[in-house]
Amino acid sequence: EWGFLESVFEGLQAHSPMLGRFWLFLMLVFRIVILGTVASDLFEDEQLEFSCNTLQPGCKQVCYDKAFPISQYRFWVFHIVLIATPSLVFVMYATHHNNKKAKRPKSKRSIIQNYIDNRRLRRLYIVNVMFRIAAEVGFLVGQCKLYSFEVPAQYPCDRFPCPYTVDCFTSRPMEKTIFLYFYFGVGVLSAFSSTVELLYSSIKWFCCDQENFDLDESTSENLQNLRKDESGKKTTKLCYLKNMLMLFCF
Template sequence: MGEWAFLGSLLDAVQLQSPLLGRLWLVVMLIFRILVLATVGGAVFEDEQEEFVCNTLQPGCRQTCYDRAFPVSHYRFWLFHILLLSAPPVLFVIYSVHRAGKEAGGADAGPGPPPRRRCYLLSVALRLLAELAFLAGQTLLYGFRVAPHFSCAGPPCPHTVDCFVSRPTEKTVFVLFYFAVGLLSALLSVAELGHLLWKGGPRAGRCRGRRAHEEAQQLLPPPPPPSPLPRVPPIPPSSRPRPDDPGGPPAYAHPGPAGDSEGGSGRSKASLATVRQDLAI
């Protein structure tokens, strides 16, 4: 169980830097694959070669028939599958730690998140390809059923012999279970890959451009306030004509223009000066 604990600690480090769909994929990986294979799968498949019995005593015939029936053991096939699926996330963690160290030391002047995001996107694509490849390999190697009987012919067997597999029904259940888990894992990887591509697509670019425009607008100085209109001083009450003033104009009379009043006063002064000159003569 020591190697499984080490692999689980590495995948726990991946969980700290994964989005929600990536964490769901890790839950499926840790519980439905590693935990099931480490606790139950070993007891079912580790003794399959010893329990593979043929109705002959010819030396080497049973081993040859087992190799033809199972080119790769189920247990070793799934173990190699888990190790290969864990490689891209672990490489992403190594890259993230390395890049974080460079950014902390000031050796990297470029932006951090975009390269890290591209690396994570590559790791998801690689694990999806590995998942599909192993699903195809499991279908070609074993199909969806472990047959209880296997007929074998050829050297070193003297004739066609019958071989029998131990616990075929239980092994068939495990084969179907692991194939279903593989399909679920592949669907989660496809959903996560689509989500990452959608976040980095044109819509996300437009959102980033809109946010950049809003930030630029916030950095610009505010426009100057509009200049106030000139205020007209109010007319004092003392200069307003009163209706009861006998010397003033009637209430219904409109004040004449300022220019006419000034002109009239000028003409009256000129006529007064002429009268004074006549009197002096």
């Protein structure tokens, strides 16, 4: 149900930066609301109103399957559900993280652990955004290949059991064509905003991380040591990959 997806995105909003909230606005208003209102009425009778100039039993069904391998409406609903799945996983993890954080007593150890958990939470969010971009681009390509940018008013069909090449006709082709353009434009805007969000969040959170903690000197030193250990591990991994490439080349 749309209400379940809305609750998932509302939970995601609490952990998203400003660009992420803009993407959520696109999802809730220009996708979920419009698909649940306008598109449902536009596409619910598409198979019923699809007609062919023959009474041969089964011809209409096979021609409809050729014209629409998958309904545009179901294609877009599947798109939203696929994008919502990693977001649901992130919201579940974030809720679990916040519950653990609230139960910890205030101490130096808990502050360091909260710092580590926050970085893990941010990394999971970055993975969520990367999956979102891949899904957006994949469905944009799929929409282009399946439907192009036009719903023709007439389909010639010669599939069995049609006795000859028959002409089939769709209902409201111009409305559906306009909706194809609209949904493709929303997809391009969503993919672009997600890409900008990925770059901005990665730079802000991991390259220019300037978190301010109300800590004493010893706890701050522990955090600095932790950051040095993390950077050292990254350098070691890069050196290992470099050596492997050199061995492979020679």
